Amino acid sequence: MTTLNKRDTIVSSALELFAERGFDATTVPMIATSANVGAGTIYRYFENKEVLVNTLFQEYVGTFMKTIEEGFPYHESIRDQFHHLFKNMILFTNQHEHALYFIRKHSAGHFLDEQSREDFTQLLELFSTFFDEGKEKNEIRNLPSKALIAILYGAFLELQNLIRAGELEPSPELSSGVEESLWDSVRRHT
Amino acid sequence: MTTLNKRDTIVSSALELFAERGFDATTVPMIATSANVGAGTIYRYFENKEVLVNTLFQEYVGTFMKTIEEGFPYHESIRDQFHHLFKNMILFTNQHEHALYFIRKHSAGHFLDEQSREDFTQLLELFSTFFDEGKEKNEIRNLPSKALIAILYGAFLELQNLIRAGELEPSPELSSGVEESLWDSVRRHT
DNA sequence: AAGATAGGAATGAATGTTCATTCCGCATGA
DNA sequence: TCATGCGGAATGAACATTCATTCCTATCTT
Numbered sequence A, B: 001m002t003t004l005n006k007r008d009t010i011v012s013s014a015l016e017l018f019a020e021r022g023f024d025a026t027t028v029p030m031i032a033t034s035a036n037v038g039a040g041t042i043y044r045y046f047e048n049k050e051v052l053v054n055t056l057f058q059e060y061v062g063t064f065m066k067t068i069e070e071g072f073p074y075h076e077s078i079r080d081q082f083h084h085l086f087k088n089m090i091l092f093t094n095q096h097e098h099a100l101y102f103i104r105k106h107s108a109g110h111f112l113d114e115q116s117r118e119d120f121t122q123l124l125e126l127f128s129t130f131f132d133e134g135k136e137k138n139e140i141r142n143l144p145s146k147a148l149i150a151i152l153y154g155a156f157l158e159l160q161n162l163i164r165a166g167e168l169e170p171s172p173e174l175s176s177g178v179e180e181s182l183w184d185s186v187r188r189h190t
Numbered sequence C: 001a002a003g004a005t006a007g008g009a010a011t012g013a014a015t016g017t018t019c020a021t022t023c024c025g026c027a028t029g030a
Numbered sequence D: 001t002c003a004t005g006c007g008g009a010a011t012g013a014a015c016a017t018t019c020a021t022t023c024c025t026a027t028c029t030t
Helices: A006-021 A028-035 A039-045 A049-069 A078-095 A099-106 A114-136 A145-164 A172-186 B006-021 B028-035 B039-045 B049-069 B078-095 B099-106 B114-136 B145-164 B172-186
Strands: none
Touching (some): A028 A039, A099 A145, A172 B145, B006 B028, B006 B049, B078 B114, B114 B145
């Protein structure tokens, strides 16, 4: 591990614990131990546990959105856009092993503040826009975009979870197989 | 509500609260209030909070399995078997609004006992068997069964969640559209 | 039939535990 | 020596669980 400063150590430990056990089952002393800092130190960087989880949430939702928007092929075919989406979802999970799972597990949390909820909505809208355009072009199945997002997002994250748990080995074949499967689930069949 | 006995009132209140907020964020007094009983009464029926959640978990996983196995068309086509699966997943969620979501949210919980984990594994095996047979017959996509389950289960539950949250109106068209989408995600395309 | 009594069921205030948060003394470096 | 960053014991609040007490209902007794 390239020596991180304390804040980043805390963030990274908290992310993993929150992803694994959830916000409510993760205690501040637990985070402190895992990050090799005193419990009090966490409060030098974050006002309280809720601020910590909201900061994490916003940071990672933001990074995820950037990862997806980066180089998005707006003018290519819907299929190519889908490929970009899928590829970058995988890229993001490779760079931040626990982040997507953390986001899903907490995206309806009772502790999320206004900003976090707004950020999450924006993320969903990004996908919505893609599906709406695809439906207009008759390349995407005629289902509510919310439903299409749920299918894509739900399936992808459940898979991610399996991989995180070590129950499924990641491989290029698996990736492309899953991409095909998910594309078939959202595309319009002729 | 056909007057329930106290145990059932407690079970039903706990189910809803656990599904909504999760085990760790749900307090026993909360359950008591929602069930209109004294906090102590809960302990007349369940040894403690963990026993309560494990009882719930096993009860609903068992009912879910029965719902799926009931009248399963072992000798019909894979497509018909899939239809049965899907139809009964919907049936189950209609009969037990919060149950599937509760199961998903808690299926990796740190408080689950051996029995609960075993029951859940059995449930997954039921789906596994179906997919394995379908692959043998070349009707199901060549992906690990675990992955196919994740896709089906993840997508279905994310949708269910949307409906529970009132963000999507259930309707026969939606159901059949989703069934088609999910079938396309797991079937082998020629 | 009315009153008395027993015993199981239910209650919620009291208890001990666990947690988030604070606070004060220590260490490091300028 | 002073200032800054840290640690972890101390604190108070919230929680799960217990238990002394009350309530209810069914069965007796007269």
